[in-house]
Amino acid sequence: MTSLDLNLKHHIHYSLRPAVVEYLWGPQSSRVNILGQAKNLEGFFALYFGYYNKQCDLIGRHAKGKYSSVESHRDIMGIAQLLQQPLTREEVRKHMSSFLKVADKEQHETSINLVARLLLMIKFGDVPHECRGGRYLEWSYGSLPEFVHNYFSCPPARSHDRIKLEKSFSxxxxxxxxxxxxxxxxxxxxxxxxxxxxxxxxxxxxxxxxxxxxxxxxxxxxxxxxxxxxxxxxxxxxxxxxxxxxxxxxxxxxxxxxxxxxxxxxxxxxxxxxxxxxxxxxxxxxxxxxxxxxxxxxxxxxxxQWWYDRRNGAQWYPFWIALWVLVLTTFFGLVQCIEGALQAYKAFRS
Structure with missing residues (x-):
């Protein structure tokens, strides 16, 4: 059976990937630059659904799904549609109750965090058994679009006077x-x-x-x-x-x-x-x-690092000239020592 009604323990079949992408973000148009070729599109699907499965394993399938109210991939698509609307988190949770299994508030909250992660590729909510690394966002008020806009739209607070992004800055x-x-x-x-x-x-x-x-x-x-x-x-x-x-x-x-x-x-x-x-x-x-x-x-x-660091040419050239002078001086000094030792040895033997 290849259907979005599959239990969450089953991964999304490759034939359903385009449908899932359309549910989450809308249909692909002709403007897409990177995804214009079938090969690149398949690469995108492979990468994204690797992430999708990882998040479902972490939250939806962990401990046989007891932490989440999501049971099928269609449940995820339904919540995704709600999250894209101007609904508060509480309103989303109430609408979810109409098509999800009977669950407590905490399970619904975890399900919201799971779908928000899948929709935006942003880590929402603290998951106790998740491997630590990076930070997670705690969305608790307003709609998801409103929260995301407010989080990323904070005005710059740091001055960039005399700071330049050179071509070598990579x-x-x-x-x-x-x-x-x-x-x-x-x-x-x-x-x-x-x-x-x-x-x-x-x-x-x-x-x-x-x-x-x-x-x-x-x-x-x-x-x-x-x-x-x-x-x-x-x-x-x-x-x-x-x-x-x-x-x-x-x-x-x-x-x-x-x-x-x-x-x-x-x-x-x-x-x-x-x-x-x-x-x-x-x-x-x-x-x-x-x-x-x-x-x-x-x-x-x-x-x-000294070799590649050419940000300050006034320091780079003198450093390497001095280093080569040191190497050559040491080398010729060693040669002279060996030559002197050989001469002394020959004189002793004679």
Missing amino acids: ALNLQRIAGIEIWWTDNLADHLRMMDDDKAIAVFHHASFLDYQIDNHANSPIFPDGFIEETLRTIALLLPKYDQATRNWYRKVASNPGCHLDMQLVEIGNLNAESRQLENFKYWHDRLVILKQVYDDARPTTLS
Whole structure:
């Protein structure tokens, strides 16, 4: 049986994936850039439904579903339709009661968090048995679109005076120059958040999902105006399409066993000098400012980092000239010592 009425313990059949996507975000139009080819669309489905199954396992199927009131995939689609309307959380819960199994308030609340996660790829609600990492959002008032708009639309609070996003400011250089690890995340709310005592940065890698949301915005504007486009521009900033070194590095990372990343992440595009100005970033402004400050403050600690760190040419050239002078001096000094020892040995033997 391949139906949305399947019990949640069964994964979505591949033939139903297009229908589920339409339930969640509306039909795909001809405008979709990344999803224009069947191969890319299949890649999107594989990645998203991997996330879908993971969330259902975590919340809907855990402990035989006793924490959730959702029983089938159609239940999820029904709640998704409610969440996209201007209904408060309490109103959503009341409407859910008409088509879900009899359950207590806590089970309905958990079901709302599950579907909100599936709809927006944002971690909603604290799940006690969930592996910790990143942050979760606690939506308790107003409608879901209203909450999301308010959360992401906070005005920038940090000054960006004298801070420039150079062409060399990329995910690859964050790692090999500043030693900042890239943590790929499924949680959009963690995008560009500094982690691990400023030693890592979270990057949302589901570019295909973001591209689909541009189409969906006209039908169901859950995200603020321009938010998705700006998020894609932050990805183009960190993973420029025409930087071959970055493309090779990302493809190597994505090819690691067990590493399921969106290969379209390096197909977004490039930003020119004008587009890289920080005043052009409204929603991710403060996180970009923090990231750039951490990057600028980082100092090389290994030879590899010294080699790639060419942010200050006045320091880079003298350092490597001095290093080569030291190496050559040591080498020739060692040669002279060996030569002197050999001469002394020959004189002693004679």
